[in-house]
Amino acid sequence: MLVQYIVRPILQLSFSILIDRIGSNNAGNEDVIGTQAMGHRNDNGDRLISFCSASGLKIGGSLFQHKQIHKGTWRSPDGNTVNQIDHICVSRRWISSLQDVRAYRGADVASDHYMIVANLRIKLKTICRQQGENPLLSYNVAHLKDEKVKTEFDLDLKNRFQALQQEDNVEDDWFRFKDTVNKAADSVLGRRRGKEEKDGSHPARGK
Numbered sequence: 457m458l459v460q461y462i463v464r465p466i467l468q469l470s471f472s473i474l475i476d477r478i479g480s481n482n483a484g485n486e487d488v489i490g491t492q493a494m495g496h497r498n499d500n501g502d503r504l505i506s507f508c509s510a511s512g513l514k515i516g517g518s519l520f521q522h523k524q525i526h527k528g529t530w531r532s533p534d535g536n537t538v539n540q541i542d543h544i545c546v547s548r549r550w551i552s553s554l555q556d557v558r559a560y561r562g563a564d565v566a567s568d569h570y571m572i573v574a575n576l577r578i579k580l581k582t583i584c585r586q587q588g589e590n591p592l593l594s595y596n597v598a599h600l601k602d603e604k605v606k607t608e609f610d611l612d613l614k615n616r617f618q619a620l621q622q623e624d625n626v627e628d629d630w631f632r633f634k635d636t637v638n639k640a641a642d643s644v645l646g647r648r649r650g651k652e653e654k655d656g657s658h659p660a661r662g663k
Contacts, residue, residue, distance in 0.1 A: 476500035477541050478515060485509070487548070493518035494527045494540045504543070513545040516557035516574055526558045530569050544574045553578050594648045595641040605644065613640040 479497035482489045488508045493515070497505075508515060517527065517540060528538035546554050555575040563571040599605045616636045 476504040476543070477539055478504060478518060478543070480518070482518070488513070489515045490519035492521050492527070494524060508545055512548050514548050514551050516544045516546050516554050517572070518543075519554070520556050520558065522558050525561065528570065529559045529572055533568065542569055542572055544572055546574075550576075550578075595645045596648045597641075597645065599645050609640060609644040612644050613637065616640055 477495050477498045478489055478493050478501040479495055480491055480493045481497065482491055485505050488505050504515075507513075517529075524538075527540050529540050529542035531538050540559075542559075544557050553576045555577050557572065557574045559570040559572050561570050565571055600609065613636070616639065620632060620636060
């Protein structure tokens with residue numbers, strides 16, 4: 457039996473949860489499994505390994521050394537047999553982010569399968585802006601605490617929005633909205649350059 461769930465969030469980190477016995481012999485399949493899985497491989501285990509090999513996945517539960525009670529993921533109804541048949545598979549591209557995979561017996565999930573938990577550590581890369589790209593704009597929003605400035609900004613923004621025409625394209629509408637807000641803030645609040653004066657004054661507006 458093969459059950460597959462693929463999760464693709466923003467980082468495009470791919471998981472699969474699959475039900476098969478893979479065993480601890482990884483000869484010829486080192487790119488897919490490790491040597492820490494329990495039991496002996498069955499036919500579905502061969503199919504799982506072929507699937508992972510073709511999909512660029514690695515079986516996480518076969519990579520980490522644990523006690524047998526933390527490897528077994530299923531117990532037979534008579535309680536005499538425990539097998540490792542549930543697996544979390546991770547894209548080989550992200551395998552270095554996988555810190556641990558193990559079964560937890562304490563969770564009450566109303567099933568003959570034990571809960572499997574994977575620990576991951578993901579390093580987010582800082583995006584460096586290329587020379588010539590528009591820098592992030594920073595405005596003196598602290599001036600909005602002044603009621604006169606706040607009223608002036610509201611009126612300026614309202615007048616600019618009234619002049620806008622709605623487009624059919626959502627992305628065009630978003631860029632026009634963002635540009636309108638930036639122009640109003642630039643006109644009324646001014647750009648923030650370095651630390652503001654201690655007395656709250658702004659070079660463009662005066663005290």
